[in-house]
Amino acid sequence: MQFSEIVGQHAVKQHLIQSVLENRVSHAQLFLSPEGSGGLPLALAYAQFISCQNRLPDDSCGECSSCRKYKKLIHPDLHFSYPFFAKHKDDTSLSFIEEWREAFLSNPYLSLDEWRSQVEAENKQANINIAECHQIIKKLSMKQFEAEYKVLIMWLPEYLDKAGNTLLKLIEEPPHKTLFLLVAQNQDQILNTILSRTQLVKVQRLSDKDITEYLVEKKGFSEEQAARIAYLSEGNLQTALTLSAEEGNNNFGVFSDWLRMCFSNKGMQVIDFAENAARFGRENQKNLLKYGIKLLRESMMVLSGAEHLVHLPGNEKEFVVNFSATLTMAKAESIINELEKAHYHIERNANPKILFLDVSLQFIKILKFNTLPLVGGTQHIYN
Incomplete structure (x- = not known):
């Protein structure tokens, strides 16, 4: 995922790029992002930019070995954590990694409801359980395989509950060159003990103009159609994509x-x-x-x-x-x-x-x- 592929968010992109160029990469960052505004793809593009072997002034190259692996979500130093719908008490995010890759690659702006449908969760509750926390500790205790940084991207840390306290020491004193990128939608639902250990990156809702341009350029809608969908989507690109599918x-x-x-x-x-x-x-x-x-x-x-x-x-x-x-x-x-x-x-x-x-x-x-x-x-x- 490159910054150029992400809709809008120019100020946030520039902030993230400058933090890398000026060697000010904080080891634990919280991307606070309304649903459908791009927090998850921004976190991935940021991690790819950091790991890129032929970094450009304003983006990753998209062609080096690291970028190609990032593009498929298979880089050995890139790890994901996300809410899942456990069928067994020992389930972790790795139990659903293939479904996760498919869901993200088809739509980086996916919502929890879309993720639920992808894994046919029925009425099971979303959760990031204690087994997942232990798995994170184990993965991040290993040395890097290829890149300068090991990166963990956690989507919706709101679902950690009290199990998240298991990660506090790791977040506060991580192994050398380890980067935590948490992508949240509701700050009030995150453990205060985790909030206090992260640097906040605020991602604003997308403007109607950004969504309109995306729908015209990428989806082939007329200016009038795109503007109407953008207005109704209220800054949520996922909603805009759903509405655009309804046009027929x-x-x-x-x-x-x-x-x-x-x-x-x-x-x-x-x-x-x-x-x-x-x-x-x-x-x-x-x-x-x-x-x-x-x-x-x-x-x-x-x-x-x-x-x-x-x-x-x-x-x-x-x-x-x-x-x-x-x-x-x-x-x-x-x-x-x-x-x-x-x-x-x-x-x-x-x-x-x-x-x-x-x-x-x-x-x-x-x-x-x-x-x-x-x-x-x-x-x-x-x-």
């Missing part, structure tokens, strides 16, 4: 028709819709619900008098403006709440036919009969 889908048509039939209380059409939606497949169902949430949030922008800030293509914006005339803020919030609950249950393998029928009935209550759910809501069972 008709989520707008499906969702707008769903709202219209609920507003008109067309019972048989609603039942047919629930049966059809049950056949979409889980990922398409989740994407439809997420799209609906974003569309309703745009409606709330219109209701709050900020129509000029709505970044949608003509037909979608026209629908949002017209539909908003039938809404209140309370109704919009209630619909969003129903969509978020539905998304939660779809992720947990709810019966989709029952779920979409139930959500439709909630929509009818809200849109047709102006009946809002009770505060706190009622319990829905979709099994």
